[in-house]
Amino acid sequence: MAGPAAPVAIVAAMQQELGALLALMPDEQRVRVAGRDFWVGHLHGQPVVAVLSRIGKVAAAVTATVLLERFGVRAIVFTGVAGGLAPGVNVGDVVVATELLQHDMDASPIFPKHEVPLMELSRFAADAAISDALAQVVTNVLRDPVALIGQEGVDEFGLSSPQVHRGLLVSGDRFVSTTAESAALQRELPDALAVEMEGAAVAQVCHDYGVPFAAMRTISDRADDAAHGDFARFVAVVASRYSLALVGAWLATLPALS
Numbered sequence: 115m116a117g118p119a120a121p122v123a124i125v126a127a128m129q130q131e132l133g134a135l136l137a138l139m140p141d142e143q144r145v146r147v148a149g150r151d152f153w154v155g156h157l158h159g160q161p162v163v164a165v166l167s168r169i170g171k172v173a174a175a176v177t178a179t180v181l182l183e184r185f186g187v188r189a190i191v192f193t194g195v196a197g198g199l200a201p202g203v204n205v206g207d208v209v210v211a212t213e214l215l216q217h218d219m220d221a222s223p224i225f226p227k228h229e230v231p232l233m234e235l236s237r238f239a240a241d242a243a244i245s246d247a248l249a250q251v252v253t254n255v256l257r258d259p260v261a262l263i264g265q266e267g268v269d270e271f272g273l274s275s276p277q278v279h280r281g282l283l284v285s286g287d288r289f290v291s292t293t294a295e296s297a298a299l300q301r302e303l304p305d306a307l308a309v310e311m312e313g314a315a316v317a318q319v320c321h322d323y324g325v326p327f328a329a330m331r332t333i334s335d336r337a338d339d340a341a342h343g344d345f346a347r348f349v350a351v352v353a354s355r356y357s358l359a360l361v362g363a364w365l366a367t368l369p370a371l372s
Contacts, residue, residue, distance in 0.1 A: 120188035121154070121161040122368075123181045124361055125174075127194025127312065130354040132166050135361065139164065147180050154185070158365040163187055167194070167312050170287050171216065174312035178319040189244060190320055191364070192329040193357045195349065196283065196308035197290055197337025199300055204333060206273035206352060208256065208360070209307045210249045211283035211329040213237040214314040217299060217306070218286035230318065237282070238317035241326035244364075245280070248330050251363040252278040255356075262359055267351045281307045283329060285314035293338040309337055332356045 126132040135157065136142055142155035142164070153164045163185045167174045181187045198204060214237065221231045228236040256276045259268050268274060284306045290296055299309060313329045320327035332353045334345060 119161055120186050121163045122365070123185070123187040123190040124157070124162055124164045125167045125177065125181075125190060125192045125316065126164065126357065127167050127169075127192070127310070128349050128353065129166060130349050131193060131357040132164060134354045134358040135164050138358070138362070145184075147184055148176060150177060150180065152180070152185065158362050160365045160368055162365075167192065167316070170311055171285060171315035175315040175319050178316040182319070182323050182325060187325070189241070189326040189328070190316060191244065191248070191361070192313055192316055192327070193361060194310065194312070194331055195334040195353050196310040196331035197296070197335050198308050198333040199284075199296060199337060200279075200281075200305075200307045202277075203279055203307050204277070205335060205348075206259070206271055206276040207279060207333045208252045208276065208356065209279045209281070209283055209331045209333065210245055210252060211240045211313060211317075211331075212242075212245060212280050213239055213282045214317040214329065215282060215284050215303070215306075216286060216314045216318075217284040217303060217309065218288065235321075238314060238321050238327075240317065240328045244326055244328040247367055248328055248360070248364055249278055249280055251360055251367070252330065255359050255363055263352055263355050267355075271348065271352055273352070279307050281305060283307060283313050283331065284309050285311055287311060290337040291335075291339075296337040299337075308333060330360060
């Protein structure tokens with residue numbers, strides 16, 4: 115007889131997102147490893163492990179490694195927020211990554227800038243099948259932002275017609291929050307859609323283990339001088355609700371497992 119199916123890992127960037135997910139898990143059990151709380155249970159009928167990534171590339175990489183080594187997850191999906199870089203990537207939009215890169219990786223002149231030493235890679239591909247499914251889910255869910263977050267939230271953040279974008283997501287160990295920093299990243303990596311602090315590290319870990327990885331990020335700001343707004347309120351009103359709806363809709367597309 116076959117054993118239980120391997121779980122899917124849902125990695126949240128913010129505590130509010132994780133809390134929203136846990137509220138829908140009827141049987142979550144906490145397992146504490148490496149100073150982190152991993153919540154094992156079921157969500158929309160799927161076996162899952164939900165966890166907070168922690169902030170920064172090293173912390174996120176440790177979280178991913180524990181998910182793979184201790185819990186044997188069959189895929190990792192990362193959800194959180196990011197700063198928009200490319201023109202047209204606006205607050206309330208969602209980026210589904212096709213590739214991920216560490217914008218602050220620089221071992222030049224020994225290795226080309228952005229290339230991870232000894233890997234001959236700078237860009238790590240997201241899993242195409244999961245990313246395709248996520249992009250379709252995002253497109254469907256974002257058609258009615260009022261149903262998702264309410265009219266007050268739509269009006270407060272100007273989210274009348276949020277869009278889905280697919281492409282390069284870049285990560286680094288600094289919070290990009292000035293127009294000068296944002297412009298420099300856009301010049302250096304003109305195809306980068308958004309910037310955050312964890313995804314590329316998790317993508318590298320999943321590449322090493324041969325496990326599928328996907329990431330979707332809600333745009334909370336434009337990574338510029340105006341990025342110091344009410345971040346906590348945006349996460350509570352918009353990003354956490356996005357995350358809950360999008361993860362739930364994606365899990366509902368998977369074959370029933372036990």
